[in-house]
Amino acid sequence: MSKSDFLIDISMKGLNRLFNYDYLVIQKIGKIKTICFIVDKSFVIGITLFFNSMGSLLVKHIHTLVTMDEQRREIQDGALLVHANVIQQVGTTAELDSLETDEILDLQNRYIVLPGLINTHHHFYQTLTRAVPAAQDCDLFNWLQTLYPMWANLTSDAIYASAQMAAAELMLSGCTTSSDHLYVFPNDCTLDDEIRGVQDIGLRFHASRGSMSVGESQGGLPPDSLVEAEADILKDSQRLI
Numbered sequence: 001m002s003k004s005d006f007l008i009d010i011s012m013k014g015l016n017r018l019f020n021y022d023y024l025v026i027q028k029i030g031k032i033k034t035i036c037f038i039v040d041k042s043f044v045i046g047i048t049l050f051f052n053s054m055g056s057l058l059v060k061h062i063h064t065l066v067t068m069d070e071q072r073r074e075i076q077d078g079a080l081l082v083h084a085n086v087i088q089q090v091g092t093t094a095e096l097d098s099l100e101t102d103e104i105l106d107l108q109n110r111y112i113v114l115p116g117l118i119n120t121h122h123h124f125y126q127t128l129t130r131a132v133p134a135a136q137d138c139d140l141f142n143w144l145q146t147l148y149p150m151w152a153n154l155t156s157d158a159i160y161a162s163a164q165m166a167a168a169e170l171m172l173s174g175c176t177t178s179s180d181h182l183y184v185f186p187n188d189c190t191l192d193d194e195i196r197g198v199q200d201i202g203l204r205f206h207a208s209r210g211s212m213s214v215g216e217s218q219g220g221l222p223p224d225s226l227v228e229a230e231a232d233i234l235k236d237s238q239r240l241i
């Protein structure tokens with residue numbers, strides 16, 4: 001590891017214990033940002049690789065390259081060619097080593113590389129109210145009714161911050177693609193806020209515009225301040241499409 005590597009062992013202790021990693025290392029190699037989980041200080045079991053460039057990158061000497069392709073190939077001493085943010089080719093290091101690329105990342109046969117995980121269900125904005133004591137150990141409806149009044153105070157900035165926090169957490173655990181279901185739009189909140197938040201971090205993202213139109217006064221669960229008129233929902237959905 002070079003001097004520019006930094007360990008966030010202390011602040012991430014809880015996470016490390018949870019996953020049984022000795023170290024969580026965030027490493028920057030040229031333009032390439034990688035997040036690696038290391039066990040027993042010498043062997044890396046996972047790497048989240050973010051390469052954001054229109055150029056080309058050869059990752060070589062991968063201890064085991066897990067392709068998840070139709071044949072479920074696991075390639076020893078593997079190599080991976082990325083061009084313009086798309087994986088173009090996988091094979092052994094011997095097969096791909098002669099390719100001309102802008103950047104090379106030599107993993108010295110110490111890493112297992114696998115496709116990024118995909119998260120198909122999330123509500124990023126709820127990241128902000130995860131540790132509210134009154135909402136702990138509740139059933140679903142009590143949990144919702146405790147938090148709805150807080151969510152009614154959400155702002156554009158809060159949606160932006162929650163999206164960045166949720167995206168960072170996902171990336172730290174190996175997730176490179178996520179969807180999100182945002183369905184509360186009080187005050188100045190828009191779906192654009194979370195799209196901006198995630199774009200600034202770099203996670204691959206599928207946003208979705210949910211909605212609620214039946215509030216307490218009509219027999220619904222959420223307070224009226226958290227629901228929208230159907231005409232407004234349709235209009236904003238059309239704008240986003």
Ligand SMILES: [Zn+2]
Nearest residue numbers: 121122123181
């Ligand atoms: Zn849900």
